Amino acid sequence: MKIAIVGCGFVFDIYMRTIRAHPELEVVGVFDKSSERMKSVCTYYGFHSYQSIAEMLDDPEVEIVVNLTNIGSHYEVSRQALEAGKHVYSEKPLTKSLDQSRELFAIAEERRVRLYCAPSNIYSDTVRTIASAVAHGAIGKPLLVYAELDDSPIRLAGFENVFSRTGAPWPLYEEVREGCTYEHLGYHLVWICALFGPAVSVTAFSAELVGHKAKGLPAKVGTPDYSVANLYFSNGTAARITCSVVAPRDHRMRVIGEEGEISAAGYRRYRTPVRLERFTRGSLSARKLEVFQRHPILGSLFGVGGRRIPLSRNWKSEAVERDQQIRSTSQQRVIDWVRRRQVYAQDKFVGVAEMAREICEGKPQYLSPEFLLHLNELTLLTQNAGPQGVAVTPTTTFAPLGPIPGTFRRQPSLTTFRQRPLERLVPRL
Ligand SMILES: NC(=O)c1ccc[n+]([C@@H]2O[C@H](COP(=O)([O-])OP(=O)(O)OC[C@H]3O[C@@H](n4cnc5c(N)ncnc54)[C@H](O)[C@@H]3O)[C@@H](O)[C@H]2O)c1
Known part of the structure; x- marks a missing residue:
C-alpha cells in the first residue's frame, strides 16, 4: 500500500531501520512542519516532500498516513487525515483525551477508513x-x-x-x-x-x-x-x-x-x-x-x-x-x-504492515x-x-482479541518439562 509520513523527527529514523523488510509498503512522500527536518530525510532517503499537509492529503495516491508527530499534534494530524478519507496509523498515545480519541474513531467509521495506533511490540x-x-x-x-x-x-x-x-x-x-x-x-x-x-x-x-x-x-x-x-x-x-x-x-x-x-x-x-x-x-x-x-x-x-x-x-x-x-x-x-x-x-x-495486510485482505482490525x-x-x-x-473502573472495554496474527512457528508442548538433576539435590532450606 502507498503511505505518506507526517513528522520527520527522531523516531522517523527508527522506523526507517526496517523499511526494506516491508516492500509492500511504498513511501510516496513525507511532510514535516520543520522544512529543515523534511529536507534532511528527503536528501538521505530520497523521498518526495509535500509542501503542506493539505497537499499530502489531496494526493489520491496516499492510502495510509503514518502520524509520527509529537504527542500534542497527534489528534489534529490524525483528524485531518481521517477527514480526508485516509487510513491512519498513529504513534502512541493516540491522543491526550479520551473524548478526542473517541471522536477520531467516530470519524474513521463515518469515512469508512481505519485508525490504528502504536506500539507494535x-x-x-x-x-x-x-x-x-x-x-x-x-x-x-x-x-x-x-x-x-x-x-x-x-x-x-x-x-x-x-x-x-x-x-x-x-x-x-x-x-x-x-x-x-x-x-x-x-x-x-x-x-x-x-x-x-x-x-x-x-x-x-x-x-x-x-x-x-x-x-x-x-x-x-x-x-x-x-x-x-x-x-x-x-x-x-x-x-x-x-x-x-x-x-x-x-x-x-x-x-x-x-x-x-x-x-x-x-x-x-x-x-x-x-x-x-x-x-x-x-x-x-x-x-x-x-x-x-x-x-x-x-x-x-x-x-x-x-x-x-x-x-x-x-x-x-x-x-x-x-x-x-x-x-x-x-x-x-x-x-x-x-x-x-x-x-x-x-x-x-510491522504495525503498519499488519494494518496494510488487514486492509488488503478485508480482515477485521485485530487491534x-x-x-x-x-x-x-x-x-x-x-x-x-x-x-x-x-x-x-475504566469506562472502556473490548472483546477478546484472540491469537496474535502472523505467527509461523508455535512452540512444542511446554508442560512436560523434566527437572534438572541438580534441582533434586537442593535441600529444603
Ligand atoms: N523518540 C523516540 O525514541 C520514540 C520512540 C517511540 C515512539 N516515539 C513517538 O513518536 C512520536 C514522535 O517522536 P519523535 O521522537 O520523533 O519526536 P521529534 O520531536 O523528534 O519529532 C516530531 C516531528 O514532528 C513534527 N511535527 C510536529 N507537529 C507537526 C504537525 N502538526 N505537522 C507536521 N509535522 C509536525 C516536528 O516538527 C518534528 O520534526 C511521539 O509520539 C513519540 O511518543 C518516539
Missing part, C-alpha cells in the same frame, strides 16, 4: 512466544504479571548528545514534558491487555520525583516521572506495571501462574529470549541461596529462572535480524549488529478500536493519577 516474536506459552498452559492458570519500564535517570543519560541517523536530536524536552507514562506505558499495556482482556479495575499512582531533568526547563515540569498501575482482569489475573525515568533500566516482563513463570528481559528487542520456569520444590528453595542471586547462571543449573524456550517466528521476523538500513558504512553496520543483538531491535513498521481506546484510557488514568492515587 505486540507483533514481536518475544510477545508471541509469551502469549502462546501462556495460552498452551505452560505456567498453569496465570495469576500475576509484573512489568517494568524503568528507563534510567533521564538527567544523567546524556540525551542532549543523542541524534538520529539524519540528525534529529532526541527530543529531551518533549520526553520530560510529556513524561515516561505517556511515552512508555503502552508497550506493556498492549501485550498484557491482549493476553488477559480489558482491565475491570485500575489502581494507579503517579508523581514527579526528580527535579532539574533538563537544562532550560523549570526544576519541576508538573509531569510524572514515576508511575505505577495495578490492573485487575475479569479472569482473576492481576498486573502491576511500573514506569520511570528515575531507576536504572529494567524492562522485564514476567507472567506468574499457578505452576510456573514465563519471563523475558525486555520488550525493546523483538527477539528477546523467553524463559520458562516450571516451579519445583528445588527451584523455589534454591532461590534462597545468596550465591544463586549473585550468580544467576549457577542458579539456572538448579532451575532458578527456568530455561529458554524456542521463539515463535512471524512473517516479518527477519526484519529485526538483518541489516535493513538504507545506507550504511561498514563501521555503522558493526554498531548496528551489536545493537540488534544486545540493546534493541524493533520493527516499528480493535475498542482495544485501542481501552489502552488510551488506561494510559491517561495512570498519567493523571497523581500522588494521591486513583482507584477506578
Whole structure:
C-alpha cells in the first residue's frame, strides 16, 4: 500500500531501520512542519516532500498516513487525515483525551477508513512466544504479571548528545514534558491487555520525583516521572506495571501462574529470549541461596529462572535480524549488529504492515478500536493519577482479541518439562 509520513523527527529514523523488510509498503512522500527536518530525510532517503499537509492529503495516491508527530499534534494530524478519507496509523498515545480519541474513531467509521495506533511490540516474536506459552498452559492458570519500564535517570543519560541517523536530536524536552507514562506505558499495556482482556479495575499512582531533568526547563515540569498501575482482569489475573525515568533500566516482563513463570528481559528487542520456569520444590528453595542471586547462571543449573524456550517466528521476523538500513558504512553496520543483538531491535513498521495486510485482505482490525481506546484510557488514568492515587473502573472495554496474527512457528508442548538433576539435590532450606 502507498503511505505518506507526517513528522520527520527522531523516531522517523527508527522506523526507517526496517523499511526494506516491508516492500509492500511504498513511501510516496513525507511532510514535516520543520522544512529543515523534511529536507534532511528527503536528501538521505530520497523521498518526495509535500509542501503542506493539505497537499499530502489531496494526493489520491496516499492510502495510509503514518502520524509520527509529537504527542500534542497527534489528534489534529490524525483528524485531518481521517477527514480526508485516509487510513491512519498513529504513534502512541493516540491522543491526550479520551473524548478526542473517541471522536477520531467516530470519524474513521463515518469515512469508512481505519485508525490504528502504536506500539507494535505486540507483533514481536518475544510477545508471541509469551502469549502462546501462556495460552498452551505452560505456567498453569496465570495469576500475576509484573512489568517494568524503568528507563534510567533521564538527567544523567546524556540525551542532549543523542541524534538520529539524519540528525534529529532526541527530543529531551518533549520526553520530560510529556513524561515516561505517556511515552512508555503502552508497550506493556498492549501485550498484557491482549493476553488477559480489558482491565475491570485500575489502581494507579503517579508523581514527579526528580527535579532539574533538563537544562532550560523549570526544576519541576508538573509531569510524572514515576508511575505505577495495578490492573485487575475479569479472569482473576492481576498486573502491576511500573514506569520511570528515575531507576536504572529494567524492562522485564514476567507472567506468574499457578505452576510456573514465563519471563523475558525486555520488550525493546523483538527477539528477546523467553524463559520458562516450571516451579519445583528445588527451584523455589534454591532461590534462597545468596550465591544463586549473585550468580544467576549457577542458579539456572538448579532451575532458578527456568530455561529458554524456542521463539515463535512471524512473517516479518527477519526484519529485526538483518541489516535493513538504507545506507550504511561498514563501521555503522558493526554498531548496528551489536545493537540488534544486545540493546534493541524493533520493527516499528510491522504495525503498519499488519494494518496494510488487514486492509488488503478485508480482515477485521485485530487491534480493535475498542482495544485501542481501552489502552488510551488506561494510559491517561495512570498519567493523571497523581500522588494521591486513583482507584477506578475504566469506562472502556473490548472483546477478546484472540491469537496474535502472523505467527509461523508455535512452540512444542511446554508442560512436560523434566527437572534438572541438580534441582533434586537442593535441600529444603
Ligand atoms: N523518540 C523516540 O525514541 C520514540 C520512540 C517511540 C515512539 N516515539 C513517538 O513518536 C512520536 C514522535 O517522536 P519523535 O521522537 O520523533 O519526536 P521529534 O520531536 O523528534 O519529532 C516530531 C516531528 O514532528 C513534527 N511535527 C510536529 N507537529 C507537526 C504537525 N502538526 N505537522 C507536521 N509535522 C509536525 C516536528 O516538527 C518534528 O520534526 C511521539 O509520539 C513519540 O511518543 C518516539
